[in-house]
Amino acid sequence: MTKYSKLISFVLLCVLTLSAFGIYQTQAGTPLPEIELVTEEGNVDELDALYFIGNIYSTQSSGRSSTFEFKDGDFSYLNNRSVFRHLDFEYNPIANRYVSDYRSFMRGKARNTSNFTETDDEIIYTAMTSDVNWRRMYDDNMLDISLLDKESEDEQSYEVRLEGASYHGVVASYYHAPELTIVTQAADEQMENNWYIYSFNFDEPEDTLSPEVNVGQALDSSSIQISFSPTGTERYIPFKSLQPGEEDEYGEITNYTTDAFHVYDTQNGDFQEIPLFEEGETLVLSEDEQVVVGQDLGETINWHAWNVTDESLNELGSTDMITPSIGRLPVYYYNHSFNQGMQLVNGHVYAYEDHYSEDGYGRPMFQIIDLDSVSTDFSGYFGLEDRENDRSTEMMLFDFTINPL
Amino acid sequence: MIEVKDIHKQFGRKKVLNGVSFTIEKGEISCLVGVNGVGKTTILNAIMNLTPVKKGSVTIDGETLVPALYNKIAFIPDASISLPHFTIQESMDFMNDYYDTWNARRAKDILKFFRLNAYDKLRDLSKGNQAKVNLLLGLALDVEYILMDEPFSGIDIFTREQITEVFSSYLVEDRGVLITTHEINDIEHLLDKVILLDEGKIYKEFNAEHMRETEGKSVIDVMREVYTG
Amino acid sequence: MKQYMKSLLNLTAFELDRISKFLYTLLGVTLLLNLIGYIYTPMRYVGRMNEYMQTESVTAQQAIERFGSFSFYDVTSTLWLLAPATLGISGLLLYSLFIWYREWMGKNTFAYRLLMLPVPRMQIFYSKLFVIYIAIFSLIAVQIISLTIGFQIVSAIVPDDWLSGMTLVQALNIHPLFTVILPVSSFYFLSANGIGLTFMLVLFTVILLERSYSFKGLGLGIAYGVVTVLIAAFPVFLPDLVQNYYFFYDSEIMALIIVLMTVIGVTSLLISRHLLNKKITI
Numbered sequence: 001m002t003k004y005s006k007l008i009s010f011v012l013l014c015v016l017t018l019s020a021f022g023i024y025q026t027q028a029g030t031p032l033p034e035i036e037l038v039t040e041e042g043n044v045d046e047l048d049a050l051y052f053i054g055n056i057y058s059t060q061s062s063g064r065s066s067t068f069e070f071k072d073g074d075f076s077y078l079n080n081r082s083v084f085r086h087l088d089f090e091y092n093p094i095a096n097r098y099v100s101d102y103r104s105f106m107r108g109k110a111r112n113t114s115n116f117t118e119t120d121d122e123i124i125y126t127a128m129t130s131d132v133n134w135r136r137m138y139d140d141n142m143l144d145i146s147l148l149d150k151e152s153e154d155e156q157s158y159e160v161r162l163e164g165a166s167y168h169g170v171v172a173s174y175y176h177a178p179e180l181t182i183v184t185q186a187a188d189e190q191m192e193n194n195w196y197i198y199s200f201n202f203d204e205p206e207d208t209l210s211p212e213v214n215v216g217q218a219l220d221s222s223s224i225q226i227s228f229s230p231t232g233t234e235r236y237i238p239f240k241s242l243q244p245g246e247e248d249e250y251g252e253i254t255n256y257t258t259d260a261f262h263v264y265d266t267q268n269g270d271f272q273e274i275p276l277f278e279e280g281e282t283l284v285l286s287e288d289e290q291v292v293v294g295q296d297l298g299e300t301i302n303w304h305a306w307n308v309t310d311e312s313l314n315e316l317g318s319t320d321m322i323t324p325s326i327g328r329l330p331v332y333y334y335n336h337s338f339n340q341g342m343q344l345v346n347g348h349v350y351a352y353e354d355h356y357s358e359d360g361y362g363r364p365m366f367q368i369i370d371l372d373s374v375s376t377d378f379s380g381y382f383g384l385e386d387r388e389n390d391r392s393t394e395m396m397l398f399d400f401t402i403n404p405l
Numbered sequence: 406m407i408e409v410k411d412i413h414k415q416f417g418r419k420k421v422l423n424g425v426s427f428t429i430e431k432g433e434i435s436c437l438v439g440v441n442g443v444g445k446t447t448i449l450n451a452i453m454n455l456t457p458v459k460k461g462s463v464t465i466d467g468e469t470l471v472p473a474l475y476n477k478i479a480f481i482p483d484a485s486i487s488l489p490h491f492t493i494q495e496s497m498d499f500m501n502d503y504y505d506t507w508n509a510r511r512a513k514d515i516l517k518f519f520r521l522n523a524y525d526k527l528r529d530l531s532k533g534n535q536a537k538v539n540l541l542l543g544l545a546l547d548v549e550y551i552l553m554d555e556p557f558s559g560i561d562i563f564t565r566e567q568i569t570e571v572f573s574s575y576l577v578e579d580r581g582v583l584i585t586t587h588e589i590n591d592i593e594h595l596l597d598k599v600i601l602l603d604e605g606k607i608y609k610e611f612n613a614e615h616m617r618e619t620e621g622k623s624v625i626d627v628m629r630e631v632y633t634g
Numbered sequence: 635m636k637q638y639m640k641s642l643l644n645l646t647a648f649e650l651d652r653i654s655k656f657l658y659t660l661l662g663v664t665l666l667l668n669l670i671g672y673i674y675t676p677m678r679y680v681g682r683m684n685e686y687m688q689t690e691s692v693t694a695q696q697a698i699e700r701f702g703s704f705s706f707y708d709v710t711s712t713l714w715l716l717a718p719a720t721l722g723i724s725g726l727l728l729y730s731l732f733i734w735y736r737e738w739m740g741k742n743t744f745a746y747r748l749l750m751l752p753v754p755r756m757q758i759f760y761s762k763l764f765v766i767y768i769a770i771f772s773l774i775a776v777q778i779i780s781l782t783i784g785f786q787i788v789s790a791i792v793p794d795d796w797l798s799g800m801t802l803v804q805a806l807n808i809h810p811l812f813t814v815i816l817p818v819s820s821f822y823f824l825s826a827n828g829i830g831l832t833f834m835l836v837l838f839t840v841i842l843l844e845r846s847y848s849f850k851g852l853g854l855g856i857a858y859g860v861v862t863v864l865i866a867a868f869p870v871f872l873p874d875l876v877q878n879y880y881f882f883y884d885s886e887i888m889a890l891i892i893v894l895m896t897v898i899g900v901t902s903l904l905i906s907r908h909l910l911n912k913k914i915t916i
Binding site for chain 3: 504
């Protein structure tokens with residue numbers, strides 16, 4: 001025994017065991033499953049604008065869960081990234097894209113989808129100061145607005161006081177240069193939750209804004225939902241008023257039905273009511289100057305264009321939907337927005353559903369409808385390449401965005 | 406030459422050393438004397454960089470003490486400086502591992518001289534034999550200076566005689582030796598220089614033999630004059 | 635350099651020799667308690683299943699529905715494994731204090747010898763640090779070996795149909811303690827070791843401050859410890875200070891923590907070197 005034998009033995013024990021464990025882990029660790037995009041109909045290129053973040057997890061082992069993203073037509077697992085890149089990752093595709101492309105602009109800004117509006121040349125950020133500084137939660141009528149010129153990366157910032165209510169939360173903002181329409185949820189004088197619409201003009205910026213409209217009062221409803229806005233460039237904002245049903249055995253009202261649809265014209269500041277179909281459900285989507293109304297009959301949807309001048313419907317045609325529920329995600333009374341599963345972008349309806357196939361596995365499924373021809377440009381789903389042999393892995397979608405640009 | 410220059414040291418508010426200066430030459434046996442608490446051990450610790458001093462300096466042949474110089478100067482403190490579970494042999498092997506100046510032949514001689522068994526564990530040794538091991542571990546180094554703190558403390562008369570013999574042997578020949586002791590009588594005749602400490606300063610520095618010849622006083626007599634007035 | 639490495643190796647081997655009995659005890663206790671866990675836990679499950687099947691006259695499948703299938707995690711989450719792992723961590727933490735204080739304690743004045751060695755005094759520091767790390771990694775290695783063997787034992791005791799199919803790596807991945815102390819996730823493992831190393835450097839500095847300035851040093855040491863914790867944690871409070879939770883990206887906060895911990899580590903090394911060379915008192 002030399003005087004170093006103990007030292008050498010211990011060091012060898014550590015090095016060999018740790019190396020062997022490393023090798024064992026690499027070999028024993030099941031490789032991440034290959035994800036595939038299965039096209040059922042149409043052209044897969046239609047999905048190039050889709051960016052979604054999903055997760056696969058094992059139903060047998062709670063330890064196995066991996067996040068992946070689908071971007072620019074390609075899949076990648078987050079596990080393969082450096083820790084630092086991983087740390088800055090947002091589980092929100094829009095914020096994630098902005099953080100990656102406009103890192104400096106995004107510094108100090110809240111990262112919810114509702115905080116951003118984007119055009120070809122600009123990104124507009126609209127958030128309450130309390131969204132980034134939770135200490136100001138109780139002193140919060142200050143709205144931060146920033147406008148980024150994408151090319152020059154010049155940023156103009158404004159701090160604006162919102163009047164007429166308290167504790168605002170920005171729900172959505174809509175930009176039509178130079179006008180920014182901001183929809184907030186806030187507490188009125190009786191501390192009741194209400195919806196307000198403000199307007200900010202970049203050419204004539206003001207320090208304080210008074211509400212253009214109190215949506216609840218205007219629509220005479222206490223339960224309102226707003227259409228999820230994928231672009232924030234719509235002229236007409238669809239609102240849905242809900243009609244409360246009867247109280248349940250606990251004295252709570254959980255059963256709401258659609259009472260009416262209205263679209264708010266951000267340029268004229270008035271509402272138009274859209275009539276409900278007698279048969280089936282009514283869908284209202286909007287983009288730029290266009291309002292599209294769908295008659296949802298389950299298997300098919302009849303599409304109509306809403307004529308804002310004479311307030312009438314012009315039939316566009318009907319589309320067979322690949323499932324009776326795709327795009328029509330259940331919306332509950334406590335949600336503040338609807339249409340998350342059906343988005344109108346560039347004249348195309350992107351319908352999404354976490355579809356359960358016959359074999360019992362969840363599949364993020366998409367159907368893309370071209371409203372000009374009312375035909376399906378693409379339908380398909382995301383699945384596992386080796387589904388036959390991998391029966392314990394499930395896939396789910398966190399969030400998706402359709403890049404309109 | 407070890408040069409101690411104007412060193413000051415205090416523990417809390419108590420000033421222990423208040424500007425102590427002296428030198429130790431090679432080939433000279435010097436003794437620091439003084440009553441308990443006068444700072445003798447502190448001076449040895451300060452020379453060996455085992456306690457920081459507030460002010461002043463210590464040089465060994467003109468150099469400030471750096472670890473490499475522990476091959477040039479050895480300190481035999483009044484405490485065990487090896488591990489209790491070590492045998493004497495293991496203690497010697499340990500020294501051999503680190504000190505270039507470890508002289509194994511000389512260690513063997515001293516072991517024999519002190520009649521020690523190399524395979525005895527330190528914790529099994531009597532206090533006298535432990536003191537001998539301390540001496541062995543210090544004296545077997547081919548160093549130029551040796552400091553010893555109370556080498557006779559708490560040991561029997563026979564061991565003391567054996568240790569005294571060391572001071573007149575080749576083991577300290579040509580080296581600069583500085584010791585502190587209360588048992589001055591036993592070695593007084595061997596001392597070249599006596600450094601008497603009082604109130605944190607050097608009260609007197611003298612040659613013991615010269616003192617006896619000229620003033621007819623022993624070191625104890627001088628100490629009595631100083632400490633009892 | 636060669637001389638430097640040789641003496642450092644000597645000192646490390648020497649310190650390892652001094653810790654070895656304690657380390658063997660920790661390793662032994664770990665293996666023994668783990669072994670009990672590997673045998674007792676699955677046997678209790680198998681016993682319970684059999685008893686239920688007999689008394690209730692039900693099939694194994696029905697019994698599994700009642701008790702659930704058995705996974706290796708059911709073993710790793712018992713005290714038979716958690717207790718020795720915690721004991722190892724706390725034991726080595728205490729040893730980190732003891733590794734210094736034993737040189738001064740009681741009749742042992744080995745500090746004289748160590749401080750008078752003709753080698754840079756920081757080698758004493760490094761050797762003690764290395765030995766603590768060798769002990770930590772030996773415990774990790776033995777824990778890994780134990781788990782690998784334990785997995786086989788458990789698989790042999792529980793019938794295949796009753797096992798959940800969870801692999802060893804999967805069982806470790808979801809374990810609250812083993813994910814951090816074993817190299818299961820490189821991020822957690824590196825973080826734990828980075829924090830651990832910085833902690834050790836600070837702890838050694840605190841000890842040396844106490845050894846240099848006694849009570850005053852203890853006060854200084856505690857203050858130093860608190861300040862280092864505040865500095866290392868400072869980036870976490872940065873968003874609060876700038877009153878904007880999104881001003882810094884998480885990667886920047888993490889990078890700042892790493893930089894600050896490196897600064898704390900290097901500062902601790904420099905302070906320790908100064909104390910060992912100039913201020914330490916026997």
